[in-house]
Amino acid sequence: MSLFQTHELWRSKNTSDEECGFGCLSVANIDNSTDGSDKVIVGSYHGVVHIYSPTPDLNHAHDVLLEVDLNLPILQIEAGRFISVSSDLHLAVLHPRILAIYKISVSEGAVDHGHQYSMSKLFQHPLERTAMNMATGCFGGAHDRDYICVQSIDGSLSLFESESFIFTRFLPGFLLPGPLVFNPRTDSFVTISSANFLESYSYQVLAVATDVDKKDEKQRVSTGKKILVDWSFNLGENGVDLQVVQINDKSNVIMVLGERSIFCMDEGGGLKFMLKLDYNVACFHAYSCNGAVVTLVCTHSQQLLVYDVTKLRWAARLGEVPVQILRGNFNNTPGILVTLSDTCSARCTYLGTSPSMFMVPRSKDREVDADDLQLQISKLVPITHDITQGWEEMVEASMTSLLKMFGENVGESVLKFPENTKKLKKRIYAVIDKINKGGKI
Structure with missing residues (x-):
């Protein structure tokens, strides 16, 4: 049990019975405001997109910027530069059979009525196979825009460049889909196979490999090259989440969350360090601070643990079990923690030193009359x-x-x-x- 507890700066107020999971939270300056303040974007399995601008006033009416019902379940949302003719951030929404790109627009309000936000669809890509998750990044060495890679439940990777479809490839030895991230320094995709191996596939290898329309036709195609893994590492346990962390301008690390361990891998597949966990992990988030890896770990016992490399630096009580945790910059305050619960309730919290005020109530049977x-x-x-x-x-x-x-x-x-x-x-x-x-x- 933690001595301290996190301080709640802001919380969204939900009145509907929506549900969500990992991948349904994104923190970015999605409206491209000049002050650079991030917004909290939440997508639900019910198909509703919520966009919030947190303020210190709890449950303020102006915090809700936009709510749009897309009438399709939302599996994942990501913010990025997905338009070839614009460097602004746009919103990518992954549905089971559709990948859609939206633009968040702001119209100036009159007098004291505030600003008006709208969400318009720019284009969409129909998916031939049911999607599982997606990864975004500058594939192929691009610097001014982001591409999207969608992983389906049957092991195919479909890549999209703005309005264009690039290609589809099947991963070798695939059985079940796992987490997927993109490492821009090595221009490669990193995933976890069903055999609990951490595997890396180069974008160039995928680009020149055999392109097939159906998975069962792969063995009959005589042209093209076979997809080979760049490197692999045996985790020895089921992988839950992946994240690429930039340490400096010359190196990145790959953080892997397992069921009972946290692995830190270099770009070549070598193990840098590992943390053994004696508790059940709900989610994690890693970032770089002064050249070191800082890992935020949320547990199913409502605890937030802060690790500096392998040392536990802080522990605090969250008050709920989140499905995803991120960091954001709000009101010129960087490092605010943003958590999302499975009921689509988003919270902005920060660490503090105020002790928990919980006290065990005294039983009435133990009351003693001082005079007697x-x-x-x-x-x-x-x-x-x-x-x-x-x-x-x-x-x-x-x-x-x-x-x-x-x-x-x-x-x-x-x-x-x-x-x-x-x-x-x-x-x-x-x-x-x-x-x-x-x-x-």
Whole structure:
């Protein structure tokens, strides 16, 4: 249990019974505002997109910038430069059978009515296979725009460049889809196979490989090159999430979240360090700070753990179990933690040193009347002062006084004193002797 707890800066207010999961949260300056402040973007399995601008005032009405019902389940949302003729950020929404790109526009309001936000679809790509997740980045060495790679549930990778479809490739030895990320330094995709291997595939290898329309036709195609893995690493456990972290201008690391471990890999597939976990992890987020990797880990026991490389630096109570955690810049304050629960409730929190004010309530049965207690003590003190014998005689005198006192208050008929008090005293001595010898009553 943590001594400290996180401080809630802002929370979204949801009145509907929406549900969401990992990939349904994004933090970016999606409206391309001049102040550079990030927005919280949430997509739900019910097909609703929520865009918030957090402010210190909890549940402020102006925090909700936009809510749009797309009428299709949302699997994942990402912000990026997906338009070839524009460097602005746009929103990519992945549905089971559709990949759509949206533009968030802002219209100046009149007088004190504020700004008006709208969400317009620029284009969409129909998917031949049911999608699982997607990865974005500058594929093929591009610098001014982002491409999108969609992984389907049958192991195909479909790549899209703005309005154009590029190609589809099938990963070798595929059984179940896993996490997928893109490493821009090596221009490669990193995923986790169903055999619990961390594998890296070069974009150039995928581009020149055989292009097939159907998975069962792959063995009959004689042209093109076979897809070969650049490197692989045996994790030994199921992989939950992947993330590429830029340490400096010359190196990146790949953070892998397993069921019971966290792996830090270099770009060539070598293990840099590993953390063994003795708790159930809900989600994690890694970033670089002063050339070191800082990892935020959320557990199913509502704890937030902050690791500096392999050392635990901080622990705080979250108050809920999030499905995803990110960092954002709000109101010129960088490093705000953004968490998303499975009920589509987004929170902005920060770490603090205020202790948890939770206290165990005192039972009513333990309440003691101070006046009555003082009266009992005043009656026992003279008796103990007059006794010069050992502790047995003192106990006997004290018990006799207590029995007389309670007999006067409740009556002897209620207490039912035994006629032979010697047996009672003998029993009391036996109990005391047993306690002194370390026994239990």
